[in-house]
Amino acid sequence: MARSTKKIPQDQSVHYVPPRRRRVRPKPKMQPPLTPMIDVTFQLLLFFLVAFQLPQPEGPIPASLPETGPGRHDAPLARPIHIVIRAVGDNAARYEIGNVVTADPTEVYSVLEARKRSAGTSDLPVALKPSGDVRWRFVVEAFNAAVRARFKNIAFAPSSS
Amino acid sequence: MARNATFRAGGSGEVSFNVTPMIDVTFLLIIFFILAGKMSSQELARTIKLPRPVRSQALKDGPEQALNRVVVNVVSRAALLGDGESLDPSLRGQASHYEIMGQPINVDDAAELLSRLRRFRDDARDKGQKEEDFTLQVRADYRVDYGQVEPVIAAAMVAKIPKMNIGALLAGNE
Numbered sequence: 001m002a003r004s005t006k007k008i009p010q011d012q013s014v015h016y017v018p019p020r021r022r023r024v025r026p027k028p029k030m031q032p033p034l035t036p037m038i039d040v041t042f043q044l045l046l047f048f049l050v051a052f053q054l055p056q057p058e059g060p061i062p063a064s065l066p067e068t069g070p071g072r073h074d075a076p077l078a079r080p081i082h083i084v085i086r087a088v089g090d091n092a093a094r095y096e097i098g099n100v101v102t103a104d105p106t107e108v109y110s111v112l113e114a115r116k117r118s119a120g121t122s123d124l125p126v127a128l129k130p131s132g133d134v135r136w137r138f139v140v141e142a143f144n145a146a147v148r149a150r151f152k153n154i155a156f157a158p159s160s161s
Numbered sequence: 162m163a164r165n166a167t168f169r170a171g172g173s174g175e176v177s178f179n180v181t182p183m184i185d186v187t188f189l190l191i192i193f194f195i196l197a198g199k200m201s202s203q204e205l206a207r208t209i210k211l212p213r214p215v216r217s218q219a220l221k222d223g224p225e226q227a228l229n230r231v232v233v234n235v236v237s238r239a240a241l242l243g244d245g246e247s248l249d250p251s252l253r254g255q256a257s258h259y260e261i262m263g264q265p266i267n268v269d270d271a272a273e274l275l276s277r278l279r280r281f282r283d284d285a286r287d288k289g290q291k292e293e294d295f296t297l298q299v300r301a302d303y304r305v306d307y308g309q310v311e312p313v314i315a316a317a318m319v320a321k322i323p324k325m326n327i328g329a330l331l332a333g334n335e
Contacts, residue, residue, distance in 0.1 A: 034180060041187050048194035057333075058211050059219040060298055060326030090253065105215050132308030135254060136301045137212035140329055144214035156314055
């Protein structure tokens, strides 16, 4: 019997089988091109990396607004400590606390500490009197010095210019 | 007899690496940066540069404070300039506008400022917050003049807001 034939049981006939079977090739997989997608993805990532800004840690320095209206002051007020803040040029300021005149906020704190110790209490009111043309950051420096010295009653006076 | 150790060169297959995890991680990074950009609060105007006082006494803000307060941002004109632009010296300390919850208010419009502050105070009270704890937080750019911030403080006094905080940067490496 030739090799190209095949005998099937229960069947008397002889079937022809081709000598070489076609190899069954696997179907090619369809895959979209990934390279442009990766390029765009990296461009997006680069954009967000450059545009991202880390928020600076900030927080509130607590204060109290003076209340208005009658009946507010039940107890006689102690004489407040006045801190006058005047602008010096475009980007500097000068702090006047009584006879002390300084541009250094650390010295403002020292003076306030000394006043607190001599009064024996931190219930003394502190009144900040900045002129209208003083930069806000110098006002915050003075306010911060008063909070640091643990004064509880810190108020803003109307601007003197 | 000792065996000779011979190494035969491996197959001629190409070396390629799997890009799928890399794409996954890249997309995760993109999603992170998108969300991190969006999650910054609408209360806080990002163009403002807060002052950083010496030995700052600023406290870390907690979520519970946000319920019973109104934040007024005082935006400097200098903050709105692009690179290379310089501000007229006469305008250097001027505020461009006030901003509450992303809504701008003209610097000269004291009535609108007062009305908004009262509305926020009333809303907080209607939501069950303690009226005596309602707080005004002033976030002013360090470059503006005190005269530009003073109307905010004055409006808060008229609106009978009992407490005030001043926004500043936390104490860092000084």
